[in-house]
Amino acid sequence: MKRRTILVGLSLCLAGCAATVGGVAQPVDPTRVAGLEISDGPSGLKPGVLDAGLPVDGGDGGEIDRLAANAVADVQRYWREHLPATFDREFRPLATLVSYDSARRGREICGASTAGLVNAFYCSGQDVVAWDRGELLPMLNDSIGPAAVMAVLAHEIGHAVQLRLGLPAASPSIVKEQ
Ligand SMILES: [Zn+2]
Numbered sequence: 001m002k003r004r005t006i007l008v009g010l011s012l013c014l015a016g017c018a019a020t021v022g023g024v025a026q027p028v029d030p031t032r033v034a035g036l037e038i039s040d041g042p043s044g045l046k047p048g049v050l051d052a053g054l055p056v057d058g059g060d061g062g063e064i065d066r067l068a069a070n071a072v073a074d075v076q077r078y079w080r081e082h083l084p085a086t087f088d089r090e091f092r093p094l095a096t097l098v099s100y101d102s103a104r105r106g107r108e109i110c111g112a113s114t115a116g117l118v119n120a121f122y123c124s125g126q127d128v129v130a131w132d133r134g135e136l137l138p139m140l141n142d143s144i145g146p147a148a149v150m151a152v153l154a155h156e157i158g159h160a161v162q163l164r165l166g167l168p169a170a171s172p173s174i175v176k177e178q
Contacts, residue, residue, distance in 0.1 A: 021172050040145070043145045043147040044145070044147070045146070052073030054069045054072060054073050054097060055097065056099050057099070058100050062133065064138055064141065064149070067137075067150075068137060071153045072094070072097060072129065072157065076094070079157070080093075083161070089164065091164070095127035096126060096128040097128070097130075098129070099130070100117075100130060100132060100133065100134070101132065101135075102114060102118045102132040102136070103116075110123035110125045120137070129156045131156075
C-alpha cells in the first residue's frame with residue numbers, strides 16, 4: 001500500500017518535473033562500502049614509486065597536481081586493461097589534463113571560466129579532465145585523505161569512459177553520475 005502511494009507521487013511528478021527517474025531509494029550504511037567495512041589504511045602516493053609523468057596543462061608542479069596526475073595515470077591504466085576485456089574496446093587516454101586554481105584568474109575550458117569554480121569535471125567537447133588545485137583537491141586531501149582526490153578523478157574519468165562506450169549525452173544525470 002505504501003509503495004502504491006509512492007508510485008502515485010512519482011507519476012504526478014513526472015508531469016511537472018523535467019527529469020524524474022523511477023525507483024525505490026535504498027537505505028545506505030555509511031560504515032560500509034560495497035559490502036566491505038570502511039577502514040583507514042594506507043592512502044596516497046606510494047613511497048619510492050616514480051611519477052607517471054603525464055603532462056598537466058596549467059599545473060604548478062606541486063604535491064596536489066602530482067597526486068592528481070598519478071591518480072589519473074593509475075585509473076587510465078585500469079581502463080586500458082579492463083575496457084578491452086569487459087567491453088571489447090581499446091581505451092583511448094584523455095586528450096588533456098588541466099589543473100587550475102579557482103582563486104586566480106580563470107581560463108576557459110569548454111566555454112566556461114574556471115574563475116571561482118571549486119570543482120573537478122570532465123568536458124567531452126575537448127576530452128579534458130580538469131581539477132581545481134587551489135581549493136577543491138586540497139580540501140578533499142586534508143579532510144578525507146588522498147583517496148578522496150583519487151575517487152573524484154576516477155569519477156570524472158568514468159564520464160570519459162561513458163562517452164567512449166556511447167552513452168547518450170542526454171542521459172539522465174542519475175544515470176551518468178552513478
Ligand atoms: Zn560526474
